[in-house]
Amino acid sequence: MNAVLTALAAIQATEYAYLVAAGLFILSLYWMNSPQTARRSVLAGVLAMSLAVLGAALDPHIAYWGWMALAIALGFAVGVPLSWVPLTAVPQRTALSHAFGGVAVGLLGTAKFYDWLAIPGELTYFRTTAIVAEVLLGFLTFTGSLMAAGKLQEIKWIPQRPVTYPFQNIGNLALLAVAILCGLALILDPHRFSLLFPVIVLLALAFGVLLVLPIGGADMPTVISLLNSYAGLSAVAVGFVLDNMLLVTAGALDGSSGLILSIIMCRAMNRSFTNVLFGAFGQVQARAGAGEARTAKSETPEGAAQIMEQASLVVIVPGYGMAVAQAQHRVKELYDLLTRRGIDVRFAIHPVAGRMPGHMNVLLAESEIPYDKLIEMDEINHDLPQADVVLVIGANDVVNPAARHDKSSPIYGMPIIDADKARTCFAIKRSMNPGFAGIENELYFADRTYMLFGDAKAVVGELVKGLSGNSGGH
Amino acid sequence: MLFVFMLASFIGLGVITRVSRLLHTPLMSLTNAISAIAIVGAITVTGVAHGGAGAMPRFSIINFLGAIALFASTVNIVSGFLITDRMLKMFKRQEPTKS
Numbered sequence: 001m002n003a004v005l006t007a008l009a010a011i012q013a014t015e016y017a018y019l020v021a022a023g024l025f026i027l028s029l030y031w032m033n034s035p036q037t038a039r040r041s042v043l044a045g046v047l048a049m050s051l052a053v054l055g056a057a058l059d060p061h062i063a064y065w066g067w068m069a070l071a072i073a074l075g076f077a078v079g080v081p082l083s084w085v086p087l088t089a090v091p092q093r094t095a096l097s098h099a100f101g102g103v104a105v106g107l108l109g110t111a112k113f114y115d116w117l118a119i120p121g122e123l124t125y126f127r128t129t130a131i132v133a134e135v136l137l138g139f140l141t142f143t144g145s146l147m148a149a150g151k152l153q154e155i156k157w158i159p160q161r162p163v164t165y166p167f168q169n170i171g172n173l174a175l176l177a178v179a180i181l182c183g184l185a186l187i188l189d190p191h192r193f194s195l196l197f198p199v200i201v202l203l204a205l206a207f208g209v210l211l212v213l214p215i216g217g218a219d220m221p222t223v224i225s226l227l228n229s230y231a232g233l234s235a236v237a238v239g240f241v242l243d244n245m246l247l248v249t250a251g252a253l254d255g256s257s258g259l260i261l262s263i264i265m266c267r268a269m270n271r272s273f274t275n276v277l278f279g280a281f282g283q284v285q286a287r288a289g290a291g292e293a294r295t296a297k298s299e300t301p302e303g304a305a306q307i308m309e310q311a312s313l314v315v316i317v318p319g320y321g322m323a324v325a326q327a328q329h330r331v332k333e334l335y336d337l338l339t340r341r342g343i344d345v346r347f348a349i350h351p352v353a354g355r356m357p358g359h360m361n362v363l364l365a366e367s368e369i370p371y372d373k374l375i376e377m378d379e380i381n382h383d384l385p386q387a388d389v390v391l392v393i394g395a396n397d398v399v400n401p402a403a404r405h406d407k408s409s410p411i412y413g414m415p416i417i418d419a420d421k422a423r424t425c426f427a428i429k430r431s432m433n434p435g436f437a438g439i440e441n442e443l444y445f446a447d448r449t450y451m452l453f454g455d456a457k458a459v460v461g462e463l464v465k466g467l468s469g470n471s472g473g474h
Numbered sequence: 475m476l477f478v479f480m481l482a483s484f485i486g487l488g489v490i491t492r493v494s495r496l497l498h499t500p501l502m503s504l505t506n507a508i509s510a511i512a513i514v515g516a517i518t519v520t521g522v523a524h525g526g527a528g529a530m531p532r533f534s535i536i537n538f539l540g541a542i543a544l545f546a547s548t549v550n551i552v553s554g555f556l557i558t559d560r561m562l563k564m565f566k567r568q569e570p571t572k573s
Contacts (some may be wrong), residue, residue: 025508026485030502033492034563042559045507049551054515062521071520075548083556090499093557097506097550104512104546111519111539153562192559200534228502231509236479238515249482250477250511256486257505261498350496358498365564371496 010058017055018246024048025250029257035371042276052246081411087366088323091224091355092240096150098227099142102208103236106201107139112241113190113197123190127241132183135197136204141230143208148223151212151357155290172210179203215276215322218397222265222354229258234391251447261357268351270403270413290350299450303458304426305466311388314338315380317348318418321394321429325456332367332395334460337467348380348390348417350398390422392443394429396457400441425449428459500561507554513547520544 003414026042031037062068080219085093100303111129116122123131150158182196182203215223230468232254237248266273308314316335338345347369353360375383384390392399399419419425421442429451443449452459493501519540523532 025511026489028504029486029501030488032494032497033489033502034494035496035562038500038562039559040498041504042555042562045504045558046555048554049507050512053517056517057516057521059522061523062491062517063519063523064521064537066543067533067537067541068517068520071516072548075545076552078545079549079552081559082553082558085557087561090503090557091562093516094499094506096501097554100546100550101506101509101512104510104543104550105517106541107539107546108512108515108519111536111543115536116519124510144535224502227545228505228509233506235509235512238512239475239479242515242518243475244514245512246476247511248479250508252479252482253486253518255489255491257501260487261502262489264498277517280535349495357500357502358500360496361496362499362561362564365561366497370566374496376495412534434500444518446480447572 007060010060014055014058017051017058018244021048021055022246022249023050024051025253029253036472055246055378065133087324089153091220092149092360094356095145095152095224095227097145098231099145099149100226100233102138102141102145104138104361105231106135106142106204108238109134109138109241110197110201116284117190117194118354120191120464125187126249128190129164130188130237130240132200134234134241135200135438136179136183137234137237139201139410140203140208140211140229141234143205144212144223144230145208145227147209148220148227148273151215151217151219157159158216159213160217163213168210168214172207174202177206180209197445211418213449217355219269219276221352221357221359222269223358225226225258225261225265226273227258228466229262231413232256233259243292243468250461259451260426261365265352265357268415270415270444277319296444296451298453300425301452301462304450304452304464305463307399307424307426308338308343308389308391309341309467311338311343311347313387314389314391315348315384315387315419315422317350317353317390317392317395317399317419319350319353319395320355320359320399321456322362323354323359323394325394325458327393327457327460328363328367330399330457330460330464332369334467335369337464346375346383346417347376347382348384349374350395350417352375353395353398360383377415377417384418387422388424390425392425393418393460394428396429396441399427401446402440402442406442417442420446420449426451428453428454428456430455496565497562500558500565502559503554503561507551507558510547510550510554513544513551515542516544517548 024044025048028041030039111130151160160237179200182200185193232251235251239251276329333344349360364374365371397411399417401420403411403414403416406412425448520537
């Protein structure tokens with residue numbers, strides 16, 4: 001009798017712990033709305049997660065404490081070093097983390113399926129449907145995210161450029177359709193068709209790879225957001241399988257977060273979901289008209305430094321090139337030198353600059369540039385006609401004026417930062433090779449644009465040298 | 475259950491649209507950690523003896539799959555929260571506090 005009462009009390013305590021945890025998760029996301037309160041978010045999140053884990057551990061049926069301790073200890077051993085990666089590697093880490101989430105969910109679904117398969121009557125329509133959804137989402141997120149992480153990390157045997165082949169989309173869709181059909185059969189009669197379960201797992205794994213294969217680097221922000229959304233939705237599916245409200249709530253929060261980020265990314269590129277997923281970017285640029293050789297003017301860093309000195313408003317447009325060259329700390333030096341001379345320096349942040357949402361903000365914040373100088377595209381575009389100098393550091397498509405007027409351009413309609421409207425534009429670039437999307441940038445040939453050829457870090461370093469060298473004379 | 479899902483999604487949509495664009499990268503790593511809430515499921519699957527009624531309770535392949543899931547979720551929770559905090563710390567600096 002006593003034991004039953006204690007067990008009941010434990011169940012009650014678990015429910016309360018879950019309730020508080022769900023509330024804290026919502027608060028955690030709410031506090032992300034401003035940098036001032038954001039660190040509270042992490043605190044709330046950690047607290048919520050601890051409550052949830054405690055709540056789950058109160059289950060009186062738990063027997064294998066040793067195994068759990070081992071798994072958790074190993075998780076810490078891998079997780080802690082994984083949080084030390086340099087900030088330029090954050091996109092890869094995020095993708096990898098989606099992969100971990102996906103595999104966890106997929107394995108849980110698999111475990112529950114075989115657990116219930118052994119007991120007649122346990123695999124109800126509802127449970128099997130949830131398991132099929134869970135396993136599909138989980139495993140496709142797993143391989144898809146691994147592919148994305150591989151592409152971002154530039155692992156040799158994973159192609160960076162979009163890979164396309166005939167009938168690709170039809171093939172992928174057919175694969176998905178087969179997986180869903182197998183799922184339906186399984187839902188109708190899990191015992192007779194139980195052999196289809198591993199087939200679904202394999203199809204989901206393959207689909208994840210094929211889904212990300214044709215996607216290029218410039219589309220990575222969208223894909224990562226989408227995978228984020230899948231990871232959340234798969235947690236929801238786990239919640240349905242295990243009849244757990246907390247999982248459903250937290251998963252839904254995560255799913256909607258990923259969805260919103262994907263929508264923001266798509267809008268920032270003027271493309272639809274289907275277009276990102278099914279229209280490989282690399283294919284479009286077989287354009288005529290590139291025949292006429294136009295020349296871009298180039299300038300030396302010393303000359304550029306002199307012009308910058310005379311400016312009163314300098315706008316810096318960072319892009320993925322800045323991240324690759326790890327130039328953010330040099331940019332901070334440049335910022336300091338210019339600010340010290342009373343020059344107003346602002347940063348123009350395009351939503352898809354970099355390889356994941358908000359990538360540039362984090363890099364610039366790392367180099368200690370105050371975040372109120374990081375300005376969103378829509379806002380900074382009002383200031384650009386007044387800007388004396390625009391300095392484009394490793395950004396390309398996000399400043400290409402062709403997006404405004406050239407209907408034949410693949411990026412036509414994409415909102416851009418109006419770098420061409422400033423009085424003078426300097427663009428730092430390694431060479432005249434077109435950017436990731438393979439599109440020629442009109443900005444580089446504009447009258448008021450001067451190219452600074454070289455590695456972003458080296459060129460910004462020379463600008464800094466040019467500016468500090470002159471400071472004695474004034 | 476579907477009801478809870480719907481309500482939570484709406485709350486999520488409402489809250490996330492207000493998140494500052496500056497913080498989208500930390501937001502994503504935070505939601506990474508939050509989606510590792512699957513750890514709750516992993517704990518149940520790993521810890522509890524499975525098998526039908528009357529079967530000898532022993533640590534089975536099912537528990538083992540759970541343990542891998544538990545490991546993966548722990549990685550996400552630990553690294554997700556730590557790196558989010560690391561990034562957010564950088565955003566603390568503001569103009570007046572600078573020299």
